[in-house]
Amino acid sequence: MNAILLVITILLGIAMIIAALMAIHRERSLPIAILSAGLVSLLASVQFLVLAAPDVAMTEAAIGSGLTTFLFFFVLGKVRRRKHD
Amino acid sequence: MIKRFSVFLIMLGLGAIFLQLLLQYLPDESLNLSGRYYAENTASEVGAANIITAIIVTYRGLDTLGEVTVLFLTAAIVGLVLSRDQSQPRVKPADRPQPGELLSIGTQLLVPLILLFGAYIFINGHLTPGGGFQGGAILASATLLMLLTHPVKRFSHRLITRLESISGLVFVGVGMLGIILAGGFLDNRLLPLGEFGELFSAGTIPVIYAFIGLKVGAEFSSMLLKLAETEDN
Numbered sequence: 111m112n113a114i115l116l117v118i119t120i121l122l123g124i125a126m127i128i129a130a131l132m133a134i135h136r137e138r139s140l141p142i143a144i145l146s147a148g149l150v151s152l153l154a155s156v157q158f159l160v161l162a163a164p165d166v167a168m169t170e171a172a173i174g175s176g177l178t179t180f181l182f183f184f185v186l187g188k189v190r191r192r193k194h195d
Numbered sequence: 196m197i198k199r200f201s202v203f204l205i206m207l208g209l210g211a212i213f214l215q216l217l218l219q220y221l222p223d224e225s226l227n228l229s230g231r232y233y234a235e236n237t238a239s240e241v242g243a244a245n246i247i248t249a250i251i252v253t254y255r256g257l258d259t260l261g262e263v264t265v266l267f268l269t270a271a272i273v274g275l276v277l278s279r280d281q282s283q284p285r286v287k288p289a290d291r292p293q294p295g296e297l298l299s300i301g302t303q304l305l306v307p308l309i310l311l312f313g314a315y316i317f318i319n320g321h322l323t324p325g326g327g328f329q330g331g332a333i334l335a336s337a338t339l340l341m342l343l344t345h346p347v348k349r350f351s352h353r354l355i356t357r358l359e360s361i362s363g364l365v366f367v368g369v370g371m372l373g374i375i376l377a378g379g380f381l382d383n384r385l386l387p388l389g390e391f392g393e394l395f396s397a398g399t400i401p402v403i404y405a406f407i408g409l410k411v412g413a414e415f416s417s418m419l420l421k422l423a424e425t426e427d428n
Contacts, residue, residue, distance in 0.1 A: 164324035165247050168316070172332035177415065180339055184422060 118160055126153045140186055148179035242388035243321040243397040251326065252400050256370065256381030262328075263410060267363065270414040277421040294344045302344040309337040317408030321397040327404040331411025338416040342423050350420055355413045362410035369399050369406075 129150045133143040151174030158167035226234060233246055233254065243249040251259050294302075316323075317330030338350070373382035383398030390396055 165326070165329070168325050168329040169332065172329055172336060176336050177332060177339065177419075180336075180343070181419070181422070184419075188425070 115160065119157060122153055122157045122160065126150050126157070129153060141183070144179060144182040144186065147182070148175045151175035151178070238391060241383060241397060241400070242391055243400055244391065245321055245323065245326075247324070248321045248326050248400060248404065249397070252321075252403055253381065253383045256403075259407070260366070260370070260381070263363070263366065263407060266411060266414050267359075270359075270418050273418045274421050277425050299344050302340050306337045306340055309340065310334060313337065313408065313412065314405075317404050318401055319394070320404040320408075321400045322394070327407030328411055330404075330408035331413075332415060334408065334412030335415030335419065338412075339419055342419060350416075352417070352420070355417050355420070359410055359413035359417065362406040362413065365406045366403055366410065369403055373399070 129146050132146040132149075135142070151170055155167045155170035155175065158164075158170055225231070233250055237243060237246045237249045241249040241253050243253075313330045313333035315330075316325040316333060317327045320326030320330070341350075369385065370381040373385055374380050377384045381403070383400050383403075386398045386402075388396060388398050395401065
């Protein structure tokens with residue numbers, strides 16, 4: 111049981127690093143960076159759940175991967191629209 | 196080149212620090228003193244099945260009041276910075292694409308469910324994981340979904356402001372009543388503790404957490420609304 115848990119947490123950590131690296135991959139596009147930030151938060155919330163902290167996982171999922179991702183897209187849309195005018 | 200090299204050095208240093216922390220880490224064999232106290236006495240003293248909620252709302256209730264105050268200040272500052280001159284005629288929003296059918300139908304279906312789920316989370320905060328802050332954030336995500344579907348539609352600011360202030364007042368009021376009628380500020384034994392594990396148990400914790408949830412939801416929603424209402428001129 112403990113060994114399986116350890117493997118899962120390590121895999122989740124590696125997945126988080128890969129998701130974070132996606133943000134700075136070759137051509138730097140802001141939408142991809144925002145999406146990968148959301149992905150890191152989502153994986154982090156799964157990590158919290160695996161590590162027996164469901165309260166923290168819930169906050170991370172709702173705020174980290176939900177609200178902030180959309181907020182960033184919202185602001186990005188506004189900035190782009192202003193640039194076009 | 197030097198910049199890249201210094202970044203690399205900083206990363207290496209951070210890695211060394213974390214590696215040292217990892218190598219020195221030893222898991223605790225038993226709970227420490229305060230942890231053991233909470234684990235043993237929460238059920239009899241506070242009556243909440245979720246120990247984390249008991250700590251957040253009762254044992255460390257004052258800290259939660261501070262947290263709520265910080266969030267309130269943030270919402271107020273966002274409102275102050277993004278506030279629009281009300282006397283100016285509103286600029287007509289530029290032609291935006293209509294929300295697709297998927298988004299509008301999905302919003303109609305999902306918003307009530309999301310609101311219900313948020314309310315479930317903060318009302319059951321003393322029994323299951325979650326609580327006021329999580330539930331409030333989920334409520335705000337329903338607002339966000341509505342904003343995405345109808346970016347032009349305006350929400351009632353008065354309702355949100357009233358909801359926010361009334362919730363804050365009730366939270367502090369219940370805490371004050373605790374001084375007079377029970378053991379101290381934010382003491383939850385104002386109401387009977389009830390049966391362990393029931394919905395209406397743990398004294399005033401469900402009441403306080405429901406109002407914290409409404410307050411947090413209203414604050415996040417007002418921030419999102421303020422952001423959405425800054426016109427593109």
